[in-house]
Amino acid sequence: MKMAIDAMGGDYAPEEIIKGAVTGARQNGVGVILVGPQDRIEQELAKYNHNSIDVSIVHTDEYLIEGEPAAYALRKKRNASILVAVKQVRDGKADAVLSMGPTGGVYSAALQVLGMVEGISRPMIGGPFLGYSPQSIIVDMGGNVDNRPDQLLDFAVVGTVYARKSLNILNPTVALLSNGKEEGKGNDVVKQAYDLFKKSGLNFVGNVEGSDLVAGSANVIVCDGFVGNCVVKFNEGLALKNMEWWRSKLAETMPLNKVDEIIEDYRQALYPPRSAGAGTLWGVNGVVCKNHGASRSQDIVATIEIAKRAVEMDLVNALKAELEVVRRRLNQTSLVNFTR
Amino acid sequence: MKMAIDAMGGDYAPEEIIKGAVTGARQNGVGVILVGPQDRIEQELAKYNHNSIDVSIVHTDEYLIEGEPAAYALRKKRNASILVAVKQVRDGKADAVLSMGPTGGVYSAALQVLGMVEGISRPMIGGPFLGYSPQSIIVDMGGNVDNRPDQLLDFAVVGTVYARKSLNILNPTVALLSNGKEEGKGNDVVKQAYDLFKKSGLNFVGNVEGSDLVAGSANVIVCDGFVGNCVVKFNEGLALKNMEWWRSKLAETMPLNKVDEIIEDYRQALYPPRSAGAGTLWGVNGVVCKNHGASRSQDIVATIEIAKRAVEMDLVNALKAELEVVRRRLNQTSLVNFTR
Numbered sequence: 192m193k194m195a196i197d198a199m200g201g202d203y204a205p206e207e208i209i210k211g212a213v214t215g216a217r218q219n220g221v222g223v224i225l226v227g228p229q230d231r232i233e234q235e236l237a238k239y240n241h242n243s244i245d246v247s248i249v250h251t252d253e254y255l256i257e258g259e260p261a262a263y264a265l266r267k268k269r270n271a272s273i274l275v276a277v278k279q280v281r282d283g284k285a286d287a288v289l290s291m292g293p294t295g296g297v298y299s300a301a302l303q304v305l306g307m308v309e310g311i312s313r314p315m316i317g318g319p320f321l322g323y324s325p326q327s328i329i330v331d332m333g334g335n336v337d338n339r340p341d342q343l344l345d346f347a348v349v350g351t352v353y354a355r356k357s358l359n360i361l362n363p364t365v366a367l368l369s370n371g372k373e374e375g376k377g378n379d380v381v382k383q384a385y386d387l388f389k390k391s392g393l394n395f396v397g398n399v400e401g402s403d404l405v406a407g408s409a410n411v412i413v414c415d416g417f418v419g420n421c422v423v424k425f426n427e428g429l430a431l432k433n434m435e436w437w438r439s440k441l442a443e444t445m446p447l448n449k450v451d452e453i454i455e456d457y458r459q460a461l462y463p464p465r466s467a468g469a470g471t472l473w474g475v476n477g478v479v480c481k482n483h484g485a486s487r488s489q490d491i492v493a494t495i496e497i498a499k500r501a502v503e504m505d506l507v508n509a510l511k512a513e514l515e516v517v518r519r520r521l522n523q524t525s526l527v528n529f530t531r
Numbered sequence: 532m533k534m535a536i537d538a539m540g541g542d543y544a545p546e547e548i549i550k551g552a553v554t555g556a557r558q559n560g561v562g563v564i565l566v567g568p569q570d571r572i573e574q575e576l577a578k579y580n581h582n583s584i585d586v587s588i589v590h591t592d593e594y595l596i597e598g599e600p601a602a603y604a605l606r607k608k609r610n611a612s613i614l615v616a617v618k619q620v621r622d623g624k625a626d627a628v629l630s631m632g633p634t635g636g637v638y639s640a641a642l643q644v645l646g647m648v649e650g651i652s653r654p655m656i657g658g659p660f661l662g663y664s665p666q667s668i669i670v671d672m673g674g675n676v677d678n679r680p681d682q683l684l685d686f687a688v689v690g691t692v693y694a695r696k697s698l699n700i701l702n703p704t705v706a707l708l709s710n711g712k713e714e715g716k717g718n719d720v721v722k723q724a725y726d727l728f729k730k731s732g733l734n735f736v737g738n739v740e741g742s743d744l745v746a747g748s749a750n751v752i753v754c755d756g757f758v759g760n761c762v763v764k765f766n767e768g769l770a771l772k773n774m775e776w777w778r779s780k781l782a783e784t785m786p787l788n789k790v791d792e793i794i795e796d797y798r799q800a801l802y803p804p805r806s807a808g809a810g811t812l813w814g815v816n817g818v819v820c821k822n823h824g825a826s827r828s829q830d831i832v833a834t835i836e837i838a839k840r841a842v843e844m845d846l847v848n849a850l851k852a853e854l855e856v857v858r859r860r861l862n863q864t865s866l867v868n869f870t871r
Binding site: 432 | 598600661663674676677708709710711713715716717718719721740741742743744745746754755756757758760761762763764765766767768769771772773776777780784785789793796797800
């Protein structure tokens with residue numbers, strides 16, 4: 192198995208990316224294709240022993256810069272590292288592609304080069320995000336905004352497939368995140384989606400509220416990416432703050448090694464175990480993994496592991512097969528036109 | 532000072548409402564007007580010593596039931612307790628009105644009977660919601676959904692007034708909650724609001740992300756009530772879960788009285804100090820306070836204190852005065868039409 196890695200994507204590229212790629216390749220027993228300027232990559236590679244692992248370089252001088260409008264930049268930079276990396280998957284040279292670069296760039300490159308699974312209109316990012324509710328997937332959390340009701344249904348269908356495949360839940364419950372549990376609560380899009388969900392044949396249990404994300408009241412909780420992004424980032428900020436508060440509080444009453452031990456337990460309670468599909472762009476016709484821009488080498492290692500599991504589970508084909516079933520059911524009853 | 536209290540609003544009405552009203556009246560040195568069925572109120576009052584406090588009853592047999600469509604129900608029930616209670620303020624018999632009843636009912640009654648301060652289109656609920664960022668107000672958190680860009684600007688103006696008046700911040704910074712800090716990030720409404728905010732003369736510092744709610748990166752953080760409601764309820768659920776986790780964790784290593792002490796410190800870190808205006812319907816032409824449906828007597832006491840401070844600070848007139856200033860500035864430069 193080979194992973195194409197955008198060596199120039201991320202705040203600490205290429206140094207941390209290449210460090211993580213070497214470690215991740217060794218730990219996971221996979222090959223890596225590093226995409227970026229040959230000289231800079233070789234310079235970094237020279238720092239590590241990589242004799243026993245399968246590393247190759249695909250040269251390109253162009254790459255995206257954080258903050259530039261991604262779609263526009265990709266039209267100018269036809270050899271941007273992210274585009275070249277994604278092409279490795281399209282051309283069968285790699286099984287998955289990884290980038291820590293700008294989200295918009297990864298989205299656009301995936302969409303342009305690999306395209307979407309038929310019937311899905313946009314890439315989405317989802318997964319469990321809270322350790323207290325490890326059996327709850329939130330989708331979309333990638334900042335996929337201004338979704339139509341039928342796109343929220345896409346999220347629900349894809350989320351159902353991932354819950355089944357990566358969390359081993361036979362008949363995942365599906366809910367809409369709203370500002371109240373009762374039918375009739377919600378903004379316009381959620382209200383319209385409610386009707387669509389009811390008729391979808393999915394295991395729809397109605398609306399849930401923000402606190403239900405903590406309780407894990409449904410396996411697949413669907414929301415517009417604007418809301419999902421706000422909640423997920425709020426949670427990230429709060430987790431760090433909580434750990435900081437407790438670390439300093441506990442240090443008043445117990446030895447530091449004991450503090451570290453308890454904080455580590457807390458960290459594990461807050462963050463869900465890594466599941467296949469977390470951080471992958473769902474709905475894309477290939478395995479594309481994205482981690483945050485501030486990723487360090489250990490994050491690259493983790494992302495390689497996630498990508499490996501997504502490839503092993505054959506998530507893309509599982510999604511296609513499931514969509515076929517849902518689509519057939521929906522077409523029979525003429526409820527949704529999936530062929531937009 | 533007198534508070535009109537909807538004795539029939541809330542999951543534990545009228546028992547807990549009346550218990551709280553009696554205690555709150557005594558503690559805060561205010562009078563209370565209890566609105567609801569005379570016999571039921573008298574029956575509850577009989578349980579408490581209320582000789583030294585100013586309690587009166589305004590009788591009505593009608594009240595709203597949780598779950599019924601509020602606006603529709605209020606058309607049928609012209610003597611609903613919430614309507615009658617709000618009328619006490621309109622008629623100068625009370626200085627503020629309090630209800631733990633359905634949010635929609637309180638909104639509609641306030642809007643119908645008291646109306647909005649000129650230039651504001653909808654009631655909003657805001658305030659500090661996280662102890663880690665006590666100088667940060669989020670508005671709207673009341674579930675005021677599908678807002679236009681100019682309504683988000685209303686939130687910003689009103690939030691600025693409240694931050695100035697209730698948090699004593701001279702020139703509060705204002706930000707838009709978005710799915711990224713950069714200009715250009717956001718859903719359509721946020722992007723349009725961004726331009727409006729830039730030209731508003733407010734102390735606008737741009738977009739902030741979910742984690743900035745924790746960091747308190749701006750004094751007034753503006754969002755659609757759908758997003759605000761999801762984040763605030765997520766935070767509520769998470770706070771309870773965190774306290775539960777830590778309580779059981781600490782109990783493994785220390786005596787229970789020590790555990791209680793630390794958990795109480797944590798609770799105080801998580802929840803902001805009560806500020807004037809928290810839980811009041813902002814923008815309404817009068818002081819209307821709302822607390823959650825599950826409120827117990829101690830919540831009623833707290834709400835009475837908040838209402839008292841809002842009256843003392845003369846928040847409604849402060850808002851009118853500030854709006855006049857902002858409006859004059861905006862009209863001069865013809866940037867926003869406040870007279871929609």
